[in-house]
Amino acid sequence: MPLRRRLLALVALVLALCLVAGGALTYWQGLRKIELEMSSAIEVADSAVGDAMSTIGASPDAAAYLHRIITSFDGDRHVVARLMAPDGKVVDASRLRRPVDPAPTWLYKLLSGPVHSRRFELPTELKHHGVVTIEADPHSEIGEVWEDLKLKVLIISGFCAVVLALIYAILGWALRPLEALSAALARVGEGDYTAHVDEAGPEDLNLIYRAFNRMAAQLKTAEQQNQRLNEQLSTVQEEERAEIARDLHDEIGPFLFAADVDAQSIPLLLSRDAGDDVVSRSKAIRQSVQHMQLHLRSILSRLRPAMLIDQGLTHAVEQLVAFWHARRPQIAFKTDIEDARFPANIEEAAFRILQEGMSNAVRHGNPSTIELSARRTEGGTLRVVISDDGSGISATSTRGFGLVGMKERVAALGGRLSVNGQVAEKGVILIAEIPLPIAAHDQTKHASAA
Ligand SMILES: Nc1ncnc2c1ncn2[C@@H]1O[C@H](COP(=O)(O)OP(=O)(O)OP(=O)(O)O)[C@@H](O)[C@H]1O
Ligand SMILES: [Mg+2]
Numbered sequence: 365m366p367l368r369r370r371l372l373a374l375v376a377l378v379l380a381l382c383l384v385a386g387g388a389l390t391y392w393q394g395l396r397k398i399e400l401e402m403s404s405a406i407e408v409a410d411s412a413v414g415d416a417m418s419t420i421g422a423s424p425d426a427a428a429y430l431h432r433i434i435t436s437f438d439g440d441r442h443v444v445a446r447l448m449a450p451d452g453k454v455v456d457a458s459r460l461r462r463p464v465d466p467a468p469t470w471l472y473k474l475l476s477g478p479v480h481s482r483r484f485e486l487p488t489e490l491k492h493h494g495v496v497t498i499e500a501d502p503h504s505e506i507g508e509v510w511e512d513l514k515l516k517v518l519i520i521s522g523f524c525a526v527v528l529a530l531i532y533a534i535l536g537w538a539l540r541p542l543e544a545l546s547a548a549l550a551r552v553g554e555g556d557y558t559a560h561v562d563e564a565g566p567e568d569l570n571l572i573y574r575a576f577n578r579m580a581a582q583l584k585t586a587e588q589q590n591q592r593l594n595e596q597l598s599t600v601q602e603e604e605r606a607e608i609a610r611d612l613h614d615e616i617g618p619f620l621f622a623a624d625v626d627a628q629s630i631p632l633l634l635s636r637d638a639g640d641d642v643v644s645r646s647k648a649i650r651q652s653v654q655h656m657q658l659h660l661r662s663i664l665s666r667l668r669p670a671m672l673i674d675q676g677l678t679h680a681v682e683q684l685v686a687f688w689h690a691r692r693p694q695i696a697f698k699t700d701i702e703d704a705r706f707p708a709n710i711e712e713a714a715f716r717i718l719q720e721g722m723s724n725a726v727r728h729g730n731p732s733t734i735e736l737s738a739r740r741t742e743g744g745t746l747r748v749v750i751s752d753d754g755s756g757i758s759a760t761s762t763r764g765f766g767l768v769g770m771k772e773r774v775a776a777l778g779g780r781l782s783v784n785g786q787v788a789e790k791g792v793i794l795i796a797e798i799p800l801p802i803a804a805h806d807q808t809k810h811a812s813a814a
Contacts, residue, residue, distance in 0.1 A: 368535045375531050379524045390516065391474070394509040399477050402500040405442035406480040409498045412436075413445065417484050417496065426490050433496065434458050441504040449494040463507025471510055476502045541565040545576060557584035596765050608663055615659040619652040626652070662687065677711050677738060678703050684719055685736070692726055700737035706746060710798055713773050714738050714748045717781075720766045721750030721794045728761070729754020731791060745779065745797045753791040757783070774798060 365373075416433045423429040430447055437445040437458035447456040467475075480500035486493055544561055551559035559580050561573040626645045633641045665683055673680045678701045685697045706714070718736050725734050731754030738748045767783060774781045779798040 368532070368539055371535055372528065372532055376524075376528060379527065383520060383524070386516070386520065390509075390513060394475055394506075394513075395477065397509065398475055398502050398505045401442060401505050402477070402480045402502055406482060406498065406500045409437070409440075409443040409445070409500075410482050413482070413484055413496060413498055417486075420490065421487055426486075426493060430486075430493060430496065431456055437498070442500055442502075443498050444501050445496065445498045447494055447496055450492065455494060460501055461504065463504045465507060465511055466503065467506040467510035471513075472503070472506050475506050475509060541569050541573075545569075545573065548576065548580070552580055552583065557581075557587055593765055604666070608666070611659065611663055616656050619656050623649045623652040673708075673711050673715050676703070676705060677701055677714055680711075680715050681718055681736060681738070684715075684722060688722060688726055688734075695726065695731060696733045698733065698735045700735070700739065702739045704740070707801060710746055710777065710800065713777055713798060714746060714796070716773060717748050717770050717794075717796050718750060720770055724766055725750065725752035725754055725792065729756070729792060731755075740800065741797075743797075744802075745799050748796040748798065749793065751791060751793040756791055770794075770796065 413433060416429075416436075420426060420429055434445045434447055434456045435458060437443055439461050440458065441461045441463075443458075444460045445458045446454050449455045482498050484496040484498075485491075486495065541561075548559040548561045557580050561576055563570045563573045563577070565573070626649045630642055630645055633645065662683070666687070681699055681701045685699060688695070689697060705711070718738065722734060722736065725731055729752050731752035734750070734752045736750055738746060741747050771781045774796045777798050779796060781794070781796045784793040784795070
């Protein structure tokens with residue numbers, strides 16, 4: 365059930381309970397009022413009839429006297445007087461004033477309390493006239509309560525209707541900003557991160573809107589980054605594939621061809637009985653195969669760096685340097701990699717940083733020297749440094765994913781990365797400090813103590 369309807373139902377329930385409580389109170393008050401009225405009416409009538417009856421003996425016409433007593437109650441609202449014959453029949457009765465708007469029977473049954481009546485015996489010589497009775501009749505009083513009740517119900521119902529209508533309108537007005545928020549959330553749920561909520565409302569809701577807008581903006585940025593990363597990834601993959609295809613073509617192709625030519629020539633040489641030539645050709649084939657094995661391993665290690673790192677960071681960096689040295693022989697590479705094992709995730713992070721740092725230096729800096737180092741520090745970190753003497757990072761350089769990726773990688777391991785390039789006169793110095801687990805740190809202390 366929507367919040368608005370739920371709150372409305374709650375208020376309606378509270379009002380209904382108030383109405384019931386009010387009804388119960390009115391009923392109790394009505395009962396008391398009727399009881400009081402009836403008893404006082406019967407008391408007044410009792411004394412009036414009693415007085416009249418005390419002088420009936422002196423009356424010359426008792427029947428007329430009795431009729432006057434009875435008719436003196438004509439038009440009374442509460443008391444009816446009757447003259448009952450000795451056989452119990454009503455001989456004479458006063459006319460009760462009936463209420464204009466009589467109460468319904470059910471209310472009468474609910475409110476009419478005990479019967480209040482009195483009986484007046486006549487002196488012995490007048491006994492043949494019967495007895496005079498008076499009885500309180502609550503109809504008129506209950507009619508009053510009924511009218512009162514109707515008015516109260518009308519007023520309270522009107523009040524409840526007005527209150528409910530007001531609450532409905534106020535809730536609608538108060539919840540409208542939340543509807544905007546819920547629509548915006550639905551848009552975000554469907555992947556539309558441009559959703560925005562106007563911060564024009566009560567301060568506490570504005571806090572939520574602000575948080576929502578910030579979240580949507582961050583999601584949008586993350587989505588854009590993701591998109592760029594994907595594009596980048598596919599470009600990198602394509603570049604890598606092209607490079608591997610070139611390597612296979614340039615490095616493996618000629619040797620395969622040479623091995624094939626050598627293999628084809630062997631039967632011819634055998635038919636000419638040129639044994640020495642056969643031996644030299646078979647040696648050539650073996651050289652070609654060895655050459656191909658070497659290149660194949662280098663290609664595989666690029667495809668699966670984890671395999672490379674399995675043999676230790678020093679070995680992996682050597683391979684990396686060999687790879688770039690083959691492509692950029694004019695660059696001097698200097699390495700200082702600690703010959704030790706670190707936790708696998710730290711070794712991989714260090715390798716990736718060295719790989720990207722080196723690739724950046726070669727691609728963007730045009731340096732003559734690149735230095736790589738990875739060493740444990742006294743502070744319990746693995747310090748990875750890549751420095752070059754190239755052009756340095758220009759102020760107009762575009763943001764790629766390499767530096768961001770490195771930062772994230774280091775941050776994920778609780779470390780930090782600093783890039784000193786913009787201010788450096790020449791080249792770039794990239795330093796990553798990766799915290800080592802306690803055990804690895806202790807090893808450093810022992811090593812330095814020894
Ligand atoms: N060693 C460096 N020498 C000169 N410029 C550098 C060096 N390292 C980074 N830069 C500059 O910083 C920019 C950002 O580097 P980053 O590695 O983040 O991205 P990229 O290399 O351009 O692209 P990507 O790494 O995503 O393929 C580079 O475009 C380059 O201009
Ligand atoms: Mg890069």
